[in-house]
Amino acid sequence: MSRGFYIGRFQPFHNGHLSMIEQIAEDVDELVLGIGSADDSHTVRNPFTAGERIMMITKSLVEFDLVTYAVPIEDLERNSVWVSHVQSMSPDFDVAYSNNPLVIQLFREAGIEIRQSPMFNREVLEGTEVRERMINDGDWETLVPEAVVGVVDEMNGIERLQMISDSDSNGA
Ligand SMILES: Nc1ncnc2c1ncn2[C@@H]1O[C@H](COP(=O)(O)OP(=O)(O)OP(=O)(O)O)[C@@H](O)[C@H]1O
Numbered sequence: 234m235s236r237g238f239y240i241g242r243f244q245p246f247h248n249g250h251l252s253m254i255e256q257i258a259e260d261v262d263e264l265v266l267g268i269g270s271a272d273d274s275h276t277v278r279n280p281f282t283a284g285e286r287i288m289m290i291t292k293s294l295v296e297f298d299l300v301t302y303a304v305p306i307e308d309l310e311r312n313s314v315w316v317s318h319v320q321s322m323s324p325d326f327d328v329a330y331s332n333n334p335l336v337i338q339l340f341r342e343a344g345i346e347i348r349q350s351p352m353f354n355r356e357v358l359e360g361t362e363v364r365e366r367m368i369n370d371g372d373w374e375t376l377v378p379e380a381v382v383g384v385v386d387e388m389n390g391i392e393r394l395q396m397i398s399d400s401d402s403n404g405a
């Protein structure tokens with residue numbers, strides 16, 4: 234039995250994340266999904282709460298043959314102790330997955346195996362691009378799993394993001 238760990242901000246959960254999980258599922262039996270910057274929400278860079286992101290992920294993976302656990306991980310001022318912080322919040326895992334250079338470096342330095350995946354259709358499958366389309370009434374729906382469209386609708390997410398992006402104080 235092997236367990237993986239995949240961290241992201243998932244703002245929002247999009248088809249690039251889904252493809253990465255599809256690939257990870259070939260390696261491991263169980264996957265811990267770390268919800269990064271868990272304490273942040275209602276900003277342009279991090280519009281959705283940890284709970285809202287967990288809803289997006291849980292509903293998107295409902296038909297997936299993989300046991301997953303979502304664990305919120307708050308940010309720390311000190312990168313040097315971040316991996317210990319992650320380990321203190323997560324069930325044990327054998328291998329971590331990320332394409333984020335800082336995350337890769339920190340896990341490597343801590344002696345934890347870290348695997349990268351290819352970038353899937355990165356020209357558009359990027360959180361920043363999805364959020365920009367949400368703000369500008371563009372087509373964001375085709376970039377995310379269908380379940381995410383439903384969750385964003387339920388929480389009036391587009392209205393929230395458009396309000397936040399209009400306000401000078403909440404830019405990011
Ligand atoms: N299209 C993609 N293909 C493969 N991996 C991806 C893709 N998009 C994001 N990832 C990886 O998933 C992890 C979590 O990503 P994150 O939640 O920051 O999304 P992002 O699309 O990079 O968002 P943002 O633009 O908001 O920073 C990171 O390791 C990131 O490199």
Ligand SMILES: NC(=O)c1ccc[n+]([C@@H]2O[C@H](COP(=O)(O)O)[C@@H](O)[C@H]2O)c1
Pocket residue numbers: 240241242243268269270271307308309310311312313315331332333335336339
């Ligand atoms: N010092 C820290 O708190 C620290 C260090 C490295 C990564 N992280 C977090 O890990 C997550 C990485 O996810 P992304 O790959 O989506 O950026 C982010 O939420 C980021 O803030 C936090």
